Amino acid sequence: MRLAIIVTLAFVSFDSVHVKFVNNNDTHHVNDLVSKNEVIYLFKTRNKTSQLNLDHHRRVRRSVPVDRNRLFLDRKVNYLIDPWFPEKETQTIQSAIQKLSEASCVEFVQLSEKPTDDNIDYVHILPSSNCIGEFGRVGGRQMFNLSLTCLEEPTVMHEMLHTLGMWHEHSRWDRDEYVTVLYDNIIPSKKNYFRKLTQTIDDTLSLPYDYSSIMHYKSFDYSIDPSNLRTIISKNPNISSDSIGKTDKLSDLDKQRLNKLYRCDVKRCLDPTKPLNGEVIGDNFEVGAKISYKCKDDTFTLIGSNSRFCKFDGQWSASTPICVQQFYHFCNFETDFCGWQNNVGWVRNELRNQTEHTGPVTDNTLGTPKGHFIYTRSRRKQKGDIASIETPSFSVPDNVQKSCVSFAYYLWGERIGTLKVYIHLTQSGNKKLIFEKSGNIGPKWLIAKYAISAAGQSLHFTFEVIIGGNLLSDIAIDDFVFMSCTQEEIELGHFEIIDLDS
Numbered sequence: 471m472r473l474a475i476i477v478t479l480a481f482v483s484f485d486s487v488h489v490k491f492v493n494n495n496d497t498h499h500v501n502d503l504v505s506k507n508e509v510i511y512l513f514k515t516r517n518k519t520s521q522l523n524l525d526h527h528r529r530v531r532r533s534v535p536v537d538r539n540r541l542f543l544d545r546k547v548n549y550l551i552d553p554w555f556p557e558k559e560t561q562t563i564q565s566a567i568q569k570l571s572e573a574s575c576v577e578f579v580q581l582s583e584k585p586t587d588d589n590i591d592y593v594h595i596l597p598s599s600n601c602i603g604e605f606g607r608v609g610g611r612q613m614f615n616l617s618l619t620c621l622e623e624p625t626v627m628h629e630m631l632h633t634l635g636m637w638h639e640h641s642r643w644d645r646d647e648y649v650t651v652l653y654d655n656i657i658p659s660k661k662n663y664f665r666k667l668t669q670t671i672d673d674t675l676s677l678p679y680d681y682s683s684i685m686h687y688k689s690f691d692y693s694i695d696p697s698n699l700r701t702i703i704s705k706n707p708n709i710s711s712d713s714i715g716k717t718d719k720l721s722d723l724d725k726q727r728l729n730k731l732y733r734c735d736v737k738r739c740l741d742p743t744k745p746l747n748g749e750v751i752g753d754n755f756e757v758g759a760k761i762s763y764k765c766k767d768d769t770f771t772l773i774g775s776n777s778r779f780c781k782f783d784g785q786w787s788a789s790t791p792i793c794v795q796q797f798y799h800f801c802n803f804e805t806d807f808c809g810w811q812n813n814v815g816w817v818r819n820e821l822r823n824q825t826e827h828t829g830p831v832t833d834n835t836l837g838t839p840k841g842h843f844i845y846t847r848s849r850r851k852q853k854g855d856i857a858s859i860e861t862p863s864f865s866v867p868d869n870v871q872k873s874c875v876s877f878a879y880y881l882w883g884e885r886i887g888t889l890k891v892y893i894h895l896t897q898s899g900n901k902k903l904i905f906e907k908s909g910n911i912g913p914k915w916l917i918a919k920y921a922i923s924a925a926g927q928s929l930h931f932t933f934e935v936i937i938g939g940n941l942l943s944d945i946a947i948d949d950f951v952f953m954s955c956t957q958e959e960i961e962l963g964h965f966e967i968i969d970l971d972s
């Protein structure tokens with residue numbers, strides 16, 4: 471017999487997302503094919519016509535190599551070159567991509583037309599008035615703009631490295647040990663291009679600073695007087711300022727960085743865990759390979775992701791699904807809030823509308839940017855503000871000895887506050903705190919699991935967040951399930967037993 475009432479497994483599709491680039495006429499041309507693109511690169515935005523109200527953290531988008539979800543997780547980059555490009559330029563693009571391919575384990579696959587399945591990630595190389603590669607994997611189609619005025623092999627490589635998830639070398643969090651930025655010499659409106667990243671978002675991969683990286687600015691870039699005044703100089707007496715950033719090819723360290731970023735040493739994932747009362751279908755566990763799951767018979771319902779793939783880092787995408795026979799409620803937030811009462815401050819995510827450097831890029835259910843979760847958007851909130859949402863009320867039958875609750879949570883960001891989860895017992899009016907976590911725990915989904923004895927009780931759960939600060943404190947949850955469970959399931963699934971009477 472099944473207690474399942476509310477099941478939300480359908481997925482929504484997206485309309486095409488409009489991407490708008492602004493300040494296209496503001497390009498400051500330095501005599502450098504690589505650097506002149508940066509003006510547009512840093513000044514792009516989406517869904518906005520004005521930059522004025524964009525803050526510091528939103529403006530520099532997707533600069534988070536620490537968050538590996540921004541990478542092409544199966545190490546494969548599909549790309550489509552617009553047929554508008556003349557043959558010579560098409561060859562230049564292909565040649566640049568070929569060099570990146572030869573330098574790493576990243577596989578580039580040229581598409582001949584737009585994929586019909588909009589779940590496929592691909593880089594659309596389009597003619598434009600500037601040269602910009604969107605930073606990191608975006609999910610679905612992403613833009614890669616090239617203008618004939620800047621379409622050269624080094625530029626294509628530089629921009630494609632941004633797309634692969636590499637930021638500028640001179641933006642490293644430790645750059646002050648190696649270079650001096652002469653802010654007085656920088657065109658005032660361009661000073662933010664020399665912003666230094668922080669250690670929470672930037673990972674140097676333990677590689678030495680690379681003055682000859684294809685991702686490094688040159689000494690006179692964005693100068694108020696490009697013939698005389700330098701903007702960035704070397705601190706190393708053995709490296710002349712004239713030489714920094716002057717290159718038209720990948721340096722050895724660029725290649726090493728790309729190979730470390732994409733973990734080219736990793737070939738396969740460990741054997742995937744078999745869910746209790748279910749099985750794994752598929753026996754190829756190499757990076758990029760897919761597996762799926764099924765429950766042992768149709769009295770069980772599979773909750774979670776029924777397919778996973780082996781990521782570049784040797785981890786399986788998403789998390790192991792569970793097979794359950796009786797459950798009261800399940801919500802993966804793919805279509806809506808599943809009837810939860812949003813008291814204050816929780817939102818469902820929308821593709822491409824997230825704040826940088828906090829909160830998830832991919833959901834827990836599908837492991838893709840198109841999956842949904844709910845989160846407390848901290849933008850324009852104050853430290854100490856409360857966000858609160860509650861599940862529907864459930865009546866546990868008298869004969870159900872044990873009930874289990876499980877949910878995925880995500881606490882990443884420099885100012886992360888606190889997530890608290892309560893059980894409210896209707897009859898007694900008691901409220902019990904079952905979960906409390908505070909502070910940054912890194913860009914990853916974790917699963918909380920609790921078992922309770924609640925036979926004959928009516929109850930609901932509340933998810934409460936104390937906001938840690940304006941920005942950088944988005945807390946998310948996904949894949950909530952409340953179900954009956956056996957002692958075996960509690961032990962094998964490592965559910966923590968909570969005593970509701972204490």
Ligand SMILES: [Ca+2]
Binds near residue numbers: 836841948949
């Ligand atoms: Ca989800």
Ligand SMILES: [Zn+2]
Binds near residue numbers: 508511628632638
């Ligand atoms: Zn750049």
